[in-house]
Amino acid sequence: MQNKFASSEASKLTRISQCISILFHPLNKKILGWISYDFANSSFTTVIVTVVYSVYFKNVVVGREGLGDSLWAIAISVSMLIVALSAPMFGAIADFSQTKKKFLLAFCYTSVIFTALLFFVREGAIFGGMLLIIIANIGFEGGNVFYNAFLPEITEKKNIGKISGLGWGIGYLGGLSALALSLLFVGKNTILVFPLIAVFFGIFAIPMFILVPEKKNPIRKTKQNYLKIGYQRLSQTLKNIKKFRELAKFLISFFVYNDGIKTVIVFAAIYGATRFNMTGEQLIFYFILANITSFIGAIIFGYVVDKIGAKKTISITLIMWIAVVIWAFFCPNMWQFYGVGLLAGLAIGSCQSASRSMVSLLTPEDKHAEFFGFYAMSGKASAILGPLVYGFLVLLLKSQRWAILSIAFFFVLGLALLQTMNENAGIKTANLKLSKLS
Numbered sequence: 001m002q003n004k005f006a007s008s009e010a011s012k013l014t015r016i017s018q019c020i021s022i023l024f025h026p027l028n029k030k031i032l033g034w035i036s037y038d039f040a041n042s043s044f045t046t047v048i049v050t051v052v053y054s055v056y057f058k059n060v061v062v063g064r065e066g067l068g069d070s071l072w073a074i075a076i077s078v079s080m081l082i083v084a085l086s087a088p089m090f091g092a093i094a095d096f097s098q099t100k101k102k103f104l105l106a107f108c109y110t111s112v113i114f115t116a117l118l119f120f121v122r123e124g125a126i127f128g129g130m131l132l133i134i135i136a137n138i139g140f141e142g143g144n145v146f147y148n149a150f151l152p153e154i155t156e157k158k159n160i161g162k163i164s165g166l167g168w169g170i171g172y173l174g175g176l177s178a179l180a181l182s183l184l185f186v187g188k189n190t191i192l193v194f195p196l197i198a199v200f201f202g203i204f205a206i207p208m209f210i211l212v213p214e215k216k217n218p219i220r221k222t223k224q225n226y227l228k229i230g231y232q233r234l235s236q237t238l239k240n241i242k243k244f245r246e247l248a249k250f251l252i253s254f255f256v257y258n259d260g261i262k263t264v265i266v267f268a269a270i271y272g273a274t275r276f277n278m279t280g281e282q283l284i285f286y287f288i289l290a291n292i293t294s295f296i297g298a299i300i301f302g303y304v305v306d307k308i309g310a311k312k313t314i315s316i317t318l319i320m321w322i323a324v325v326i327w328a329f330f331c332p333n334m335w336q337f338y339g340v341g342l343l344a345g346l347a348i349g350s351c352q353s354a355s356r357s358m359v360s361l362l363t364p365e366d367k368h369a370e371f372f373g374f375y376a377m378s379g380k381a382s383a384i385l386g387p388l389v390y391g392f393l394v395l396l397l398k399s400q401r402w403a404i405l406s407i408a409f410f411f412v413l414g415l416a417l418l419q420t421m422n423e424n425a426g427i428k429t430a431n432l433k434l435s436k437l438s
Helices: 001-023 029-062 068-098 100-119 126-149 158-180 190-204 206-211 226-276 279-306 310-330 334-361 366-396 405-419 423-431
Strands: none
Touching: 029 100, 029 158, 029 190, 029 206, 029 226, 029 405, 068 100, 068 126, 068 226, 068 279, 068 366, 100 126, 100 190, 100 206, 100 334, 100 366, 100 423, 126 334, 126 366, 158 190, 158 279, 158 334, 190 206, 206 310, 226 279, 226 310, 226 366, 226 405, 279 310, 279 334, 310 334, 310 405, 334 423, 366 405
16 A cells, blocks of 8 residues: 555656656757846836836826827837838848847847936926837837747747747746836836836846857858848748748738737726726736736646647637626726736737747748748737727727727637638648748
């Protein structure tokens, strides 16, 4: 009996050991360096775009109900438009010249510098407040094009879901840490939050540039201008895009459902502050809880992607998003809104991680930055439409509650469009050499 018990306990320990081994087996210094950037840049999107500066801009810098929402939407939309138009070209140049890391460095520290300069934005400085956040967000979003393009280079395709999920999960821990630090200043010296986040972002991004090498191939010598080369590569890709039909279908679907995600990110704090009169401290606690479930969702669904595929995983998360919007509409009080935040956190971590995995799986080996440039173009272009529609509806209806229903439309349509793509066919196409496709 004792031997049987010992054997049972040993079996449990073996299973636990195997689970831990599965979780950490793919990790190496390249992956850890890559993940560190997710940890670093999440501080910007969580604290600056979502929680603190968005509310500070609306309530302090602008100070007029409705107008602040619309101007914030315009600022974010302008930055997204610039990234959407430039990302494919820069991605093509980075692939050809093998300079993804240099592009990432430039965009990253542009965001860091202009985030720090938000310290000088005061009441009434509307134009300055918009200009600085536009440039800071261009740096953040533009950098993500090249950061994401490293994912297929640091791990095997069979582990892409896990590594992408782990990156998103650790990123939410970064956002959580930044929010906790921000609590020291919000409500008393809010403007000190902005240089604090700039330092946080700048320091924790460093391992990416030290530990992650850029994959090098023999550089083709040319006397042509890189902009001309980028244009030529883009033209060739557009001509061949019919051969990447499943990727094109996914990007269309992503364009639509990402409208909803970006609108939630941009207006979640404003919605809570306006509808439930949540204070700065309450909003930070709200997003701390949401980041915890985002971490859980990204990690768990990273493994789900590798088990059942990215398409099914994204479909599940979009159903969760639809439930989030409906619950937020009917939500009667702040305490239930906390529950909405927990479910939204679970949905956002898993959906964004699975989407990044999908692009990695559908991308040819020699076009990582270029195709992630198209991914960025789709994502950023969608981030223009969603916030603008929401901001316009708030101005028209004088109601955050009714405006939020517009978000559900994007998730439902995105889910329907996603069902038209064939994930396995897309992966097979990506694995073929482009010369065979021509």
